[in-house]
Amino acid sequence: MTSNREFDCVVIGAGVQGSFTAYQLARRNKKTLLLEQFVLPHTRGSSHGQTRIIRKAYEEDFYIRMMEECYKLWTQMEKEAGVKLYRQTGLLVMGPEKNESYQLCKNAMLKNNVPMVQLTRENFGLHIPNVSLAEGHAAFVELTAGVLYADRTLRAVQGQFQKTKRLVITAGPWTNRLLVKTGIELPLEVMKINVCYWREKVDGSYDVKQKFPCFLQIEGEKSREHIYGLPANEYPGMVKVRLRKRLSNLFV
Numbered sequence: 001m002t003s004n005r006e007f008d009c010v011v012i013g014a015g016v017q018g019s020f021t022a023y024q025l026a027r028r029n030k031k032t033l034l035l036e037q038f039v040l041p042h043t044r045g046s047s048h049g050q051t052r053i054i055r056k057a058y059e060e061d062f063y064i065r066m067m068e069e070c071y072k073l074w075t076q077m078e079k080e081a082g083v084k085l086y087r088q089t090g091l092l093v094m095g096p097e098k099n100e101s102y103q104l105c106k107n108a109m110l111k112n113n114v115p116m117v118q119l120t121r122e123n124f125g126l127h128i129p130n131v132s133l134a135e136g137h138a139a140f141v142e143l144t145a146g147v148l149y150a151d152r153t154l155r156a157v158q159g160q161f162q163k164t165k166r167l168v169i170t171a172g173p174w175t176n177r178l179l180v181k182t183g184i185e186l187p188l189e190v191m192k193i194n195v196c197y198w199r200e201k202v203d204g205s206y207d208v209k210q211k212f213p214c215f216l217q218i219e220g221e222k223s224r225e226h227i228y229g230l231p232a233n234e235y236p237g238m239v240k241v242r243l244r245k246r247l248s249n250l251f252v
């Protein structure tokens, strides 16, 4: 049994693999944390873009068997999210008839009873208009292959997984970037803060080891800035000094 503060699983990376994994774990009532380095959705991983091919036309049996399960999971996701993620188009596979890869792929399809139509030179044009089959090449169509809508999928699966009663955003200067995704607008402003280090004139005179205190110099009413600082500590002989700016009634 896990304690309240313990996750059953932490998944790092919210591409299609991580998002589906996290979602499937959550469906099995596993307390799951999905971590992503970029604000979602982002365009820097392999999973972004609008479309991908889904197919069973592989040379290896294990891929074909794995795809059986994949298709079921895609259908399940479509139902649960109420979004169309897959469009059946078929996959036309062409290659030199005697080529090893072509034969392996075709034979794996036949052996695993994957629905397909083998095309001959004679009937090729009837099934596939506007494409010519090269001399010496053979072709088949894998019927259940099609297009997966990648971006739509990521949104759907992440939407299904990321359900929470409350959300706490403590993203500092990145807060606005996150809030944009929620439709909430707050009057936040990212401010640059300069930190200066002043060198002691007399060695050790403002050193933390000499018990020199942190300090705050409050300026007059009209001043828009206060000064504060810390004793020499981070760098030998350097006192850290900063201006604290007034923004309406607030100092930052």
Ligand SMILES: Cc1cc2nc3c(=O)[nH]c(=O)nc-3n(C[C@H](O)[C@H](O)[C@H](O)COP(=O)(O)OP(=O)(O)OC[C@H]3O[C@@H](n4cnc5c(N)ncnc54)[C@H](O)[C@@H]3O)c2cc1C
Pocket: 012, 013, 014, 015, 016, 017, 018, 019, 035, 036, 037, 038, 044, 045, 046, 047, 048, 051, 052, 053, 054
């Ligand atoms: C152009 C292109 C076309 C493709 N076409 C097809 C196709 O037609 N059919 C097909 O089946 N496959 C296709 N693929 C392959 C398929 O898209 C990828 O196999 C799949 O998207 C991989 O998903 P992933 O989740 O493993 O990786 P990614 O989508 O790259 O996700 C990895 C995630 O991990 C995050 N991450 C990394 N490090 C950290 C960290 N330290 N902390 C937090 N997060 C981190 C990244 O930011 C990223 O979001 C294609 C790939 C590309 C690029």
